[in-house]
Amino acid sequence: xxxxxxxxxxxxxxxxxxxLFGCIGxxxxxxxxxxxxxxxxxxxxxxxxILFGLFLHYGFTAAGLKALIAIPLLxxxxxxxxxxxxxxxxxxxxxxxxxxxxxxxxxxxx
Amino acid sequence: MISNIxxxxxxxxxxxxxxxxxxxxxxxDRMVAxxxxxxxxVGICGLLAIITRRSFLIxxxxxxxxxxxxxTITLAKYLTGKxxxx
Amino acid sequence: xxxxxxFLIMFILWMLFTFNGELPNIVIGITVSLITTLIFGRSFxxxxxxxxQPKRYFWIIVYLIIFVWECIKANIDVAYRVLxxxxxxxxxxxxxxxxxxxxxxxxxxxxxxxxxxxxxxxDIIDDEFFIHWIYLSKxxxxxxxxxxxxxxxxxxxxxxx
Numbered sequence: 001x002x003x004x005x006x007x008x009x010x011x012x013x014x015x016x017x018x019x020l021f022g023c024i025g026x027x028x029x030x031x032x033x034x035x036x037x038x039x040x041x042x043x044x045x046x047x048x049x050i051l052f053g054l055f056l057h058y059g060f061t062a063a064g065l066k067a068l069i070a071i072p073l074l075x076x077x078x079x080x081x082x083x084x085x086x087x088x089x090x091x092x093x094x095x096x097x098x099x100x101x102x103x104x105x106x107x108x109x110x
Numbered sequence: 111m112i113s114n115i116x117x118x119x120x121x122x123x124x125x126x127x128x129x130x131x132x133x134x135x136x137x138x139d140r141m142v143a144x145x146x147x148x149x150x151x152v153g154i155c156g157l158l159a160i161i162t163r164r165s166f167l168i169x170x171x172x173x174x175x176x177x178x179x180x181x182t183i184t185l186a187k188y189l190t191g192k193x194x195x196x
Numbered sequence: 197x198x199x200x201x202x203f204l205i206m207f208i209l210w211m212l213f214t215f216n217g218e219l220p221n222i223v224i225g226i227t228v229s230l231i232t233t234l235i236f237g238r239s240f241x242x243x244x245x246x247x248x249q250p251k252r253y254f255w256i257i258v259y260l261i262i263f264v265w266e267c268i269k270a271n272i273d274v275a276y277r278v279l280x281x282x283x284x285x286x287x288x289x290x291x292x293x294x295x296x297x298x299x300x301x302x303x304x305x306x307x308x309x310x311x312x313x314x315x316x317x318x319d320i321i322d323d324e325f326f327i328h329w330i331y332l333s334k335x336x337x338x339x340x341x342x343x344x345x346x347x348x349x350x351x352x353x354x355x356x357x
Contacts, residue, residue, distance in 0.1 A: 004160065020123060026130050027126055027130060032139055043149050074152065085182065087186075
């Protein structure tokens with residue numbers, strides 16, 4: 001169990017911390033749009049960090065390279081999913097939070 | 111040892127997501143929580159690959175990324191009110 | 197030309213995913229790449245000459261370094277907003293104009309904006325981006341356009357145009 005090198009442990013800890021921040025944001029923030037803000041991106045960065053730690057652990061072997069190319073895959077998947085979700089919820093008609101300062105998109109939509 | 115502790119942390123976060131799935135006021139909240147849950151499972155797969163020393167779990171992680179992506183896109187398309195084959 | 201480039205990319209991706217140099221695996225890879233190319237070749241980028249210019253790959257590496265740095269900085273900012281008891285958020289949807297021309301550059305710009313915590317692209321209509329921002333720090337349109345788009349735009353222009 002002790003043969004994991006120190007750098008990958010550092011990356012794992014950073015990744016889990018960012019995941020934790022994202023999940024706290026998912027619980028605390030007031031509306032769908034802000035939850036997407038905090039959650040999707042912090043969690044994606046955290047998981048990317050875990051995958052990078054995996055790459056450092058395995059080195060340039062089959063498993064390590066797979067972990068490395070999973071990073072851009074996860075990156076594009078989560079950004080496109082976040083974009084689709086935020087646009088879908090706007091089209092669905094979910095109200096913005098009452099503290100929202102400005103809404104330029106409203107004029108285009110109607 | 112430390113990776114086991116981190117794994118339990120990730121399980122706890124998945125339960126936080128499930129809280130949002132159960133109590134989410136609107137449908138979109140639940141979808142966001144499911145999306146996040148899918149990304150967390152990728153991290154769980156990665157840590158399990160380290161702990162159990164079975165590197166094929168990384169393949170499962172890659173497949174999981176693609177499947178959760180397709181699922182989220184489908185749900186989001188349903189949210190915009192279109193039919194799924196448009 | 198377009199089909200050949202897409203086929204090469206697909207084949208390299210297949211080899212990376214499976215990571216297995218045996219002959220049956222390569223044959224399956226070629227078959228699958230051919231099918232994918234025939235189905236999706238129509239919607240691939242038109243100007244494939246850009247794939248073979250090494251100068252662009254250098255800028256991609258520079259861009260990646262800057263992007264990861266911005267990403268980490270902004271993530272710490274969002275983590276601070278989430279964790280602090282008063283939750284200093286001031287969400288807004290703002291409009292920003294870009295100077296990029298090609299579609300793929302706009303796509304990458306939108307993805308970069310979405311990945312930087314604090315901003316999500318809601319929609320793109322022609323050259324206007326609609327961006328949901330968690331904390332509106334500047335009031336004037338020019339200032340926030342510069343803050344959101346300025347740091348990525350000049351590199352993307354070198355990479356894709």
